[in-house]
Amino acid sequence: MKTIKIFDPALCCPTGVCGPNVDPELTRVASAIFILEKKGFPISRFNLANDPAAFVEHKEVNQVLHEKGPEALPLVMVDGKVEKVSSYPSNEEFASWLGVEVKDLTTEKPRKTLL
Known part of the structure; x- marks a missing residue:
């Protein structure tokens, strides 16, 4: 099984998905990683602000x-x-890297039921 390591720039939190102005790209990546981790794929993220040693190691x-x-x-x-x-x-x-379907990396948005 392939291992993915992501080295993030300095973010305010581990995923960067916080605060009033969330970058949609960070949301997409966090969602894809969450789905892949639930499937058992080993993915690590290192934030420059919180894990500077990983960038040196x-x-x-x-x-x-x-x-x-x-x-x-x-x-x-x-x-x-x-x-x-x-x-x-x-x-x-x-x-491509992990041998999964692209459609498996998006979460279905909840649909509102009209009464």
């Missing part, structure tokens, strides 16, 4: 940060290899 991440600076974040590693720099993976990328 992973030599590949440290090297990219030295070369490109903080603009390289978010950075995604799959099985120890840097796969994506400067943006979060799309649902299609998550699906």
